[in-house]
Amino acid sequence: MSFIKNTMVEAEKTEYSMADDAAYLAQRLCEFDRLENPVWVWDFDSTCILWCNDSALTVWQADSKEQLMRRNMGSDMSPSVSKRLNQYQTDFGKNKTVKFREVWTVYPNGKPKTLNVVYSALWLSNGRLCMLCDSSVEKAMDADTLRSAEALLHTSVQISLFSSSGVPLYRNPAARNNALGGDNTLEEHFADSDLLRQLNDLEQDEIEAITSVNTVNGVVWHDITARRCLDAVSGEAAWLISEVDVSRLKATEERAQFFADHDILTKLPNRSYVSNYFQKQIDEVLDEGKSGYLVFLDLDNFKYVNDSLGHDAGDQLLVEVASRLKSIASSDNSVARLGGDEFLLLLCPTDNENQFEETLRNILGVVSLPVILHGRELQVTPSVGVASFPYNGTKIAELMRHADLAMYHAKETGKNDFAFFSKDLSDVVDSKMNLVSELRFALKSGQFETYYQPRVCVESNSIVGAEALARWNHPTRGVVLPDTFIPVCEESGLIAELGKLIFTQAVIAQRIWAEKGNDIRVSVNLSPLQFNEESLVDDLLKIVDQHGGNPKKIELEITESVLMGHDECTIEKLHRLVQCGFEIAIDDFGTGYSSLAYLHRYPISCLKIDKSFINQMDSAKPIIELIVSMAKLFKLYIVAEGVETRYQLDLLQSYECEEYQGYLFHKPVVFDSFVTLLSGSADKAA
Numbered sequence: 001m002s003f004i005k006n007t008m009v010e011a012e013k014t015e016y017s018m019a020d021d022a023a024y025l026a027q028r029l030c031e032f033d034r035l036e037n038p039v040w041v042w043d044f045d046s047t048c049i050l051w052c053n054d055s056a057l058t059v060w061q062a063d064s065k066e067q068l069m070r071r072n073m074g075s076d077m078s079p080s081v082s083k084r085l086n087q088y089q090t091d092f093g094k095n096k097t098v099k100f101r102e103v104w105t106v107y108p109n110g111k112p113k114t115l116n117v118v119y120s121a122l123w124l125s126n127g128r129l130c131m132l133c134d135s136s137v138e139k140a141m142d143a144d145t146l147r148s149a150e151a152l153l154h155t156s157v158q159i160s161l162f163s164s165s166g167v168p169l170y171r172n173p174a175a176r177n178n179a180l181g182g183d184n185t186l187e188e189h190f191a192d193s194d195l196l197r198q199l200n201d202l203e204q205d206e207i208e209a210i211t212s213v214n215t216v217n218g219v220v221w222h223d224i225t226a227r228r229c230l231d232a233v234s235g236e237a238a239w240l241i242s243e244v245d246v247s248r249l250k251a252t253e254e255r256a257q258f259f260a261d262h263d264i265l266t267k268l269p270n271r272s273y274v275s276n277y278f279q280k281q282i283d284e285v286l287d288e289g290k291s292g293y294l295v296f297l298d299l300d301n302f303k304y305v306n307d308s309l310g311h312d313a314g315d316q317l318l319v320e321v322a323s324r325l326k327s328i329a330s331s332d333n334s335v336a337r338l339g340g341d342e343f344l345l346l347l348c349p350t351d352n353e354n355q356f357e358e359t360l361r362n363i364l365g366v367v368s369l370p371v372i373l374h375g376r377e378l379q380v381t382p383s384v385g386v387a388s389f390p391y392n393g394t395k396i397a398e399l400m401r402h403a404d405l406a407m408y409h410a411k412e413t414g415k416n417d418f419a420f421f422s423k424d425l426s427d428v429v430d431s432k433m434n435l436v437s438e439l440r441f442a443l444k445s446g447q448f449e450t451y452y453q454p455r456v457c458v459e460s461n462s463i464v465g466a467e468a469l470a471r472w473n474h475p476t477r478g479v480v481l482p483d484t485f486i487p488v489c490e491e492s493g494l495i496a497e498l499g500k501l502i503f504t505q506a507v508i509a510q511r512i513w514a515e516k517g518n519d520i521r522v523s524v525n526l527s528p529l530q531f532n533e534e535s536l537v538d539d540l541l542k543i544v545d546q547h548g549g550n551p552k553k554i555e556l557e558i559t560e561s562v563l564m565g566h567d568e569c570t571i572e573k574l575h576r577l578v579q580c581g582f583e584i585a586i587d588d589f590g591t592g593y594s595s596l597a598y599l600h601r602y603p604i605s606c607l608k609i610d611k612s613f614i615n616q617m618d619s620a621k622p623i624i625e626l627i628v629s630m631a632k633l634f635k636l637y638i639v640a641e642g643v644e645t646r647y648q649l650d651l652l653q654s655y656e657c658e659e660y661q662g663y664l665f666h667k668p669v670v671f672d673s674f675v676t677l678l679s680g681s682a683d684k685a686a
């Protein structure tokens with residue numbers, strides 16, 4: 001510690017007269033000259049010693065009082081000393097009779113001298129506050145005691161001693177600096193009374209806690225260690241408390257917690273908050289014997305806003321919807337954003353069903369009010385699903401699932417509406433889930449079989465190819481058609497495996513036909529999901545290789561939806577497939593969105609006109625004519641699907657359509673029957 005160095009600087013004159021003050025003191029304190037203890041008066045304002053007795057001259061190593069009084073001790077005082085002196089000044093201001101006993105080390109001429117000093121306030125006649133320092137030289141203090149006493153004075157850790165009843169016995173300067181009042185009890189110190197109860201109740205000798213405390217700076221967070229000990233003076237039980245201010249850490253932690261369970265864009269609680277806290281709110285309502293509703297809200301066509309106006313506009317819309325929902329909800333913590341355009345509301349409790357439907361209509365109305373985005377007025381409607389507790393479940397996960405199902409039902413039945421969860425809705429889902437596990441088993445146990453439908457030359461009426469079509473030989477239901485299982489396979493991802501199975505069987509069939517002298521083309525359907533698989537090309541080539549197939553005799557049927565993105569990846573993949581020898585056909589042509597004008601961008605060789613056009617041949621005539629003439633322009637061949645009548649076939653012939661497929665020639669059949677068809681095909685053509 002460098003309390004005071006031996007610097008001889010003329011003290012600066014202030015508006016008061018130091019000489020007058022010194023003379024006043026000399027007169028008043030001259031009796032103290034006889035004392036053996038060094039005594040001096042510290043002037044806070046001038047940072048000088050204003051008066052001292054003779055013994056103090058030895059302590060401060062000064063030749064005369066005048067010389068000592070001229071030393072400006074403030075010029076190179078360390079900040080911690082200066083802070084401590086300010087603290088004394090404040091303490092005296094609050095309590096005129098307070099005294100402090102402390103061990104101080106001073107450094108006159110650089111040599112440390114340790115003193116026991118009692119500090120008390122001393123007021124001059126003109127009202128100025130000074131400090132009377134009454135010292136005794138510390139003789140037998142060992143180095144460790146000395147240093148620990150020093151450390152206690154200087155540390156920023158707040159250390160205090162309280163009697164077991166909570167009365168303050170000692171506070172180090174850091175603790176005094178923060179204490180709300182010098183004689184504040186432990187009870188007044190802790191803002192959180194629970195900790196005090198713990199101190200009193202528990203048999204523990206030490207308690208560590210982060211707790212809120214009352215200080216001069218208001219309520220702040222302290223990391224506290226409270227330890228049972230004995231007061232060294234009275235020998236009675238006491239608490240030694242050490243405290244560190246962790247308010248900033250706590251604030252950072254709270255911010256981190258906020259972002260962990262709130263959505264950054266809308267500041268609403270997020271999914272993680274919902275799973276933790278919505279359950280608590282639901283439990284409370286149920287404990288009171290009441291009921292409530294979980295409301296799942298999803299915006300209709302939100303993707304359109306994002307795609308057409310950009311993500312910024314999408315974000316703005318979400319923020320607006322969030323604030324509208326907040327205005328309806330009972331509290332900020334009962335509306336959450338689950339992600340994307342999905343919101344969740346907890347509405348409870350309600351005693352009147354009609355009143356609740358009113359609330360739902362209100363939600364629909366408020367959310368669908370027009371919004372101005374990028375200068376354009378836009379109306380976005382929501383679809384809302386409701387699950388009630390306890391009737392549709394009591395656990396948040398189950399209620400969310402049920403409200404979500406109801407919301408999908410509202411979407412399916414026309415959007416901009418609400419729907420309540422019902423058992424029927426979950427039965428549909430359950431049966432779908434059962435179907436998925438049945439399909440998984442069917443794949444493993446070989447219940448799928450490939451059927452072949454002839455593709456026939458319009459001109460010669462002979463078989464020129466076959467389309468491979470999946471069939472499920474169900475153990476109890478018999479042969480099941482693809483419409484029942486393909487969509488479920490696509491939803492569940494099973495389509496990848498099923499697609500490969502059908503492709504493999506088709507490759508083998510094609511090779512066997514070729515070996516028997518009928519080297520015809522086989523076409524296989526590729527689901528968009530399958531097409532998008534990264535390993536598609538490699539997987540197909542591997543199968544062809546394994547079974548000695550010929551890619552030139554294999555056509556892959558893709559749907560228009562695959563081409564919709566117009567992205568480079570799709571085009572590149574198609575080119576790779578064509579380079580391997582495969583031909584590409586567009587299935588169900590005319591039902592999707594692809595424009596004829598774009599067809600030349602893709603390496604395709606065949607268009608299959610959807611059977612819906614063939615079905616209504618007369619009204620669809622202009623479209624068929626257009627498709628045929630465009631196809632000719634791009635050198636694509638045309639296959640008409642679903643030809644059932646001679647009339648249809650005659651018309652196709654007049655359009656110079658190359659191939660057809662349909663019940664008129666034959667339904668899809670098993671492999672063996674197809675072989676029979678092949679052998680008879682020549683006769684039929686004749």
Ligand code: C2E
Pocket residue numbers: 453468469470481482483486498499502525526527587588611641642643644661662663664668
């Ligand atoms: P698609 O590719 O358009 O197949 C033609 C569908 O039309 C077949 O139905 C076929 O039986 C039917 N069809 C053929 N001629 C006629 C006719 O004259 N009249 C009528 N009304 N229908 C006719 P299927 O076999 O029930 O297949 C339905 C759909 O399931 C297929 O439509 C295809 O999209 C899908 N699919 C079938 N097998 C597979 C497969 O292995 N993989 C994939 N991804 N999809 C498949």
Ligand code: CA
Pocket residue numbers: 467525557587
């Ligand atoms: Ca097809």
Ligand code: CA
Pocket residue numbers: 587588608610611641
């Ligand atoms: Ca088709």
